[in-house]
Amino acid sequence: MEGDAFSAFAIAALRLAGHLTAAGDRLAKPAGQTSARWQVLAAARSGDMSVAQIARALGLARQGVQRLADVLENEGLITYTDNPQHQRAKLVLLTTEGAARLGMIEVAQAGWADGLGAAFTSAELDAARAVMARVMGLLEADEASGG
Template sequence: MNSTPRTPSGDAFAELAISVLRLAGHLTSEGDKLARPSGQTSARWQVLAAANHAPMSVADAARMLGLARQGVQRIADLLEAEGMIAYRDNPVHQRAKLMIPTPKGEAVLADISSRQAVWTNALGADIGEERLKQATALVSDVIALLKERGAQP
């Protein structure tokens, strides 16, 4: 049994955390559906999109996505083997190559992005722009606070 009772704000945060985790599961499932016609998964799409965002190392992509570096490395290597990304020299770090999307990778991203636009436009219209902006601000604040505290309990 928990020896320290939660406060009302602690309960509210716990409910938010559970809701965000449940949302993440739904978003992954929907991402898989959006990526499947292009022969991809949500995870592969995320890594490919990160590489398309800016030339970055696997470690940079993992930090940006909040994922383990080893998992991102495995996916990046698969994407490279399939000709969707290429590794390039990194002027800042000799061993940490930069991921760059190839024309094939860019085409796959464009294909997925067209389906995603229809999906996000419909959901955005149902929820409303202002509510979504407020939710985004709250989630961003929680992320910043966790980073500031070092994610320590």
């Protein structure tokens, strides 16, 4: 029975992920970006992560993030710089133009989030986030153990 409830939860989470990605694409489009590119731009803001580190943080394949980063570099939105910790794994840095595009997206996202957030209490959202964090932790532990 718990398995049925978890399966229903997982299906709802997957559907939500699809809706959030579509919404992210709509929010990023005026800045000429997509949800995936937006995530890489946001990660590049810190300036202390390599492509592999960004991929791990986002739960994405390194090769996919590398392709996105290369496109963003070609568009002048990020740049690569030497990594004092690793000779070959360059750090990803946001350029001035990349920061401007990211800022456009984040302004749109803030208004969007305020509108949706008004439909819930902070306690409801905190509880939902806590359940999601527990599920992710269990899944990550299962993956780490080879399960």
